[in-house]
Amino acid sequence: MRNMVSLISGLIFGLGLAISGMINPDKVLGFLNLFGKWDPSLIFVMIGALVISVPAFTFIKTKNKPICENSFSLPTKTEIDSKLIIGSVIFGIGWGLVGLCPGPAIASMTLMNTYSIIFAGSMISGFVFTKIALN
């Protein structure tokens, strides 16, 4: 059941990215081009997602456990540290260079585009390097 939920959640997420146009790096760079010709669409993706996700996270506070698991496993860190700040700066630079963040990078692999696969491979290498460096 929980595996089925994961597959369906991934499907709906990928469908959302496809419909919103956010798989296209050009569209995302258009949003980040705030000081030039600006495409505000990404804000509307955020609004659409938050309209559902804000009530969702509020609602689960009234529940003791999710339907398929014995407990919720939500992020627990609350303090702001240098890793969060430096990591977000590095991510933002990479995002601005290409116009791909992890969701669209993976979703775009459906197109079997060489560039998309190279980007995803580099991104996964980045995960591995960081994991090794932090240990």
Next chain:
Amino acid sequence: MEIVNFTPLSALLGGVLIGISVLFFLLFNGRVTGISGILSNLFLSSENRTSNFLFILGLILGPFLFQTFSNHKIEFHITSSLPLLIIGGLLVGIGTKLGSGCTSGHAVCGLARFSKRSMLATAIFMIAGILTVKIMSFF
């Protein structure tokens, strides 16, 4: 400021679907829908491996089904050169691992949880992205 290529309706609809995915994953599996976390854990952790794999599989299949059953072709234009593409990919991987999240984990789930860490992370990566695009426009 000049507004171009603005598609508010499809953006809103796509966003709502992303929200539904978050709701579904949270209500049933009790986890946040952070793609960088799900993807990196698929490679780096044995915990929830099948579940993480199936989520990523769904993420790739979703756009495929959309293209197959609708008349829309998914647009995908990369303007970066190959070295820039590799550097960008590495930076996105390193940054999201170090910063514990990306657009989905921080900007969608984190903001919805009113997490101060995610609010700060979202502001930082948006500003860094906007400045990077500005700087790259000079080259």
